Amino acid sequence: MARASDGESVLHKHLRVLGAFEAAVPFLSLSEIAERAGLALSTAHRVVAELEREGLLERLPDRTYRLGVRLWELACRTPGALGLRELARPHLEAVQARVRQHAQLAVLSDTEVLFLDRLSARDAVINATLIGGRMPLHATSSGLVLLAHSGQSVVDSVLAGPMRRFTPHTIQTEQQLQAALRRVRADGWAVCDGHIHEESRGIAVPVYGAHRDVIAAIGVVVPNDDAPTLGHIELLIRAARDISAAMRAASLPTGHPAATAGGRYRPLVTSSIRSMEYFEATSTTSAS
Known part of the structure; x- marks a missing residue:
């Protein structure tokens, strides 16, 4: 692999530039790209120009940049996350049609939860997740489900880092997190009342792969009120089973x-x- 004079691979520099963009920060100027990627402005200029030529970045009339459609095209060829999203979509639609709020599909990505898909009603309660966006594992129902079925090293990494507080109900201590994970493993689902926004309740269950490993979480975000959660949980469990069956049949x-x-x-x-x-x-x- 080609390496720059500073010892860092050329590929790594390109990945740092692409990684500067986030779901919540989709448009960046050249100077912002350089700052977020930790590159000199001249280096960022060269890398951005190369990525633009290949269609991996697009320059807009206001001289900002966004990720190019070529990235989407390449991503759609993988049977990984996007294949899972495609196979899960009919079942996610069925869930959303029943709850008439938010339904979403998520996977584990390092020490965060990455949302692959989300369907929402126009008048639904507040939901902070974005498709392609990330949230902390400790603060979301999907994150707790995925973390509860992860290795101890992932749990240790979450505990070693700061646990962002969104509301007074967000998990903040090791004792709270460990208790929540034990509850998820015992119950088979996670319910988070007001952990991200006090008006919203997250409910999620695991989606199992062909080898009984947890490959994703399917969940809903509904009003944080006195309504019972059991109906939503049962709906999600059925959807998760159907997604697992679809994944097995596809393989x-x-x-x-x-x-x-x-x-x-x-x-x-x-x-x-x-x-x-x-x-x-x-x-x-x-x-x-």
Whole structure:
């Protein structure tokens, strides 16, 4: 891998520039990119120009930059997070149609929860999450579910860092966090009343992969009121089971009795039955 004169790889500099953008900070000037990436302005200028030429960054008329559509195109080719999002979408839609508030899908990313998808009603309660955005593990129901099923090293990392306080109800101490994780493991779900915003309640359950490992969390954000939570929990558990089944079916070999149609496209897309049959025929033809 090519390295710059300062010993840092060229690739790492490019990744630092791309990483300067966040869901909550989608537009940056060149000087802001340099500052957030920790690069000299001249270096940032060169890297930004290269990324712009490749379509990974786009320059706007006001001379700010945003992530380019080429990144989205590349990301859509992975059966990882976006494949999970695609397979989970019908079940997420069913949940949101029932609760008529917010429904969301999240995965663990380092010591944060990364939200892959979110569906919201126009008149829903406040929800601070963004698609592609991150939140602290200790402060969200999805984060607690994912943390409860993570290794001890992840828990230790969360405990070693500052635990941001959003409201008086946000978990703040090791004792509170450990108690919450024990409760999640015992119950099989997490409920956070007013942890991010006092008007909002987060509820989440785990989504299991083919090897019974937790690969995601599906949750809702609803009003933090006296309404019972059991109905929402049961709804989420059913949706999580359906997502797990869809993931397993998408991973089965073509021709297996339980495999869904779609051939090699199954881990990437959920569509109509006829569309999936078309994809399977296309993949079979191209492979022959």
